[in-house]
Amino acid sequence: MSFASIWNHQTQSKEPIVFHCIFLHPTTQLLTHWPSTAIDPQRLKKIYRDASDTITLDRKDIILHPDTPIDLKKDEIYTIVPMKGEITPSRPMPTPVLTSEMQESSLEEFEESLRKNVEDASEDELLQKEVNYMGNFDEITDQIVDGLWLGDCYSMECHKQMHIKGITHVISVANGLKPITNDNLTQHIYSLPDVPSSNLLEIFDETSNIIDSAREKGAVLVHCMAGVSRSASVVVAYIMKTFRISRDEAIQLVRARRNQIYPNQGFMNQLKEYETMGCELREDRHIRSLQDTIERMKNLAFLMESEGRVRLEWLKRDPNNSLLKETEKKRLFVCASCQRPLFLVESLLHPTEGLCNNLFLEPMQWMHDQISGFSGQLQCPQCRKRLGSYSWTSSMEKTIECSCHHITVPAFNVWTSRVLPAGRKSWT
Template sequence: MDEITDGLYVGSSMAETDKDKLTDSMAETDKDKLTECKITHILTVASHYPPSYPSAFTYKTISIDDLPNENIIQYFPECNQFISDALSAGGRVLVHCMAGQSRSAAVVAAYLMQKDRLTAEQALHLVKERRPQIHPNDGFREQLELYCDLNYDVTVDKPLYRLFLIGHSAEHFKEYGSVQPVAAGADPGMQQQGLPTQRLVRCKKCRRALVTETNILDHQAGVGQVAFSYNKRSANGVDTPHAFPQNRACSSLFVEPMEWMEGVKEGLVENKIVCPKCLAKLGAYSWAGAQCSCGKWITPSFQIHRNRVDEVRQR
């Protein structure tokens, strides 16, 4: 195992050691190494890996596989808290996975990012200086970049994070044919205070507020599939929350799942979209996707017809 910063180590499973898989002498040697480094806390980031010395160290276990489509960013806040609390109390922390290259490196990089306000690249560079063999998978690297874009605050009220979760659910549906629970956009019609100045979409029949600017997902006209994505980079490398400029020729608006849409929380694959107040039919949604009038195939598709709503600017 390697010390990344004062009191914070990254290692493989051999650093913690599952004593049931090794001889007693080997297990004793590894425990002595932990004691020599004055380790007090162990953060395990691996699947089906029970603590080897539960009475000797304070453990936290995150069960996650080293796969690009795994949602590791959701665990960054609690991992950061565990590490921070341990170090603040004068403890020393080992973060380990199986090889000590991907999961553990991503978690420690996220901690450094949050503590020192670093970019993903900067944090990974610091970890790699002390442990050259680290190599987080591409999905984890993208989530570290998202973590920076979120200003190190992983909450569902952030549109970028909701879009990431929707994309994650879309990939799950594509692979397994079922829909995971999704973080839906807040219902603007239920907000107690006035909505901020922004684009607002209302039901044409009853004027009920349906979606705001942050819920609308713009796209370019054309033929082909647009994968749901939390973020894209423009030609000059600048991050843009909406990757696809709005084409006013499209007869529909595509939005994120909303709290007021029937069946979204229940995990329905497809359903009609109706106004929650007057029940006027507004469109439909399908996790399998649908084609816009411009020819673009959108996956998943939460489609509201423009002729059923009014788009206004709040003042």
């Protein structure tokens, strides 16, 4: 049984689903519990990508006008009128079957035999084997709106079923996962633990852009370990931003499709903050207390010393693995040799305009494989040119001091001569 199935039984929402009316697609049978009292064609087409400007109620057509949202009757079921063109109904997935071969071998042994005999197996056989081991995609995931699926860690392995669903992108919001090895799927990984202090707010704009882009030509799966907290928060943020509704309304819409969602309190607070921002991260939010950041880095140094390793989720996200907005590109620093994106200006702890020899910054995810010792060199992850050095310790012989006598402990610094603001050929 998958995590999602377990949570279905163990984690029920504490509040009843509140909605104003229901939309129904006549072919796919996708239901949407709409929380608002009005709808316009733009928002309707974000729910159902093939929707026309017409909906029906009691067999009567209602024409939606672009400039004037129409009022909706409470507790009614409105049927979508799809645009003209053939619509292919969703293909049902096979029922899982426990075979004698599965009973007599471990998962690893069976996967190895499958890999060796893959050329001899038919597509239907491979699909059946995937369903047997990973689960039925329709049962372990839920389609929130047309082309947006929310699921657990097993769902990311259902490659053949995702292909049938037209899924082209996967957003993985969990730590400790192995990357997907499938050329037909584009994966975006955010290594964040399910704890209230994890900063999901920072990725809401980015993940919303990825979901929008994926839904234009295909579909997208968003998942974490159980499909309950982290991935649910990302989907709720997208629903808020796309449909211009409140956090609580978005949660109701998502929960009506996947009842077990339950973001932790920290994520609930971040979603509320996102709502107050108008679902758009403000640049002034990046102006943080330097002392708070230094304290966080000291805590990282303590964790590194106690665990003897550095976890990827402790580090600042790599801008090279992100879809940057135009405003972020203006705050980007790159390697002077190969132009590989390295960090945004808000990661700097000692901002400068080229007057100092060193730039001190928060430890970045691209440093992960380089900072396992107590001190050492930092290299560009692409061209391998040396960028600077790092030190977790405060001992005098390992302390890194700038030419302006600035000292940060722990220290992660790059030389000013080895990086440049994006789009510039020099500091001057």
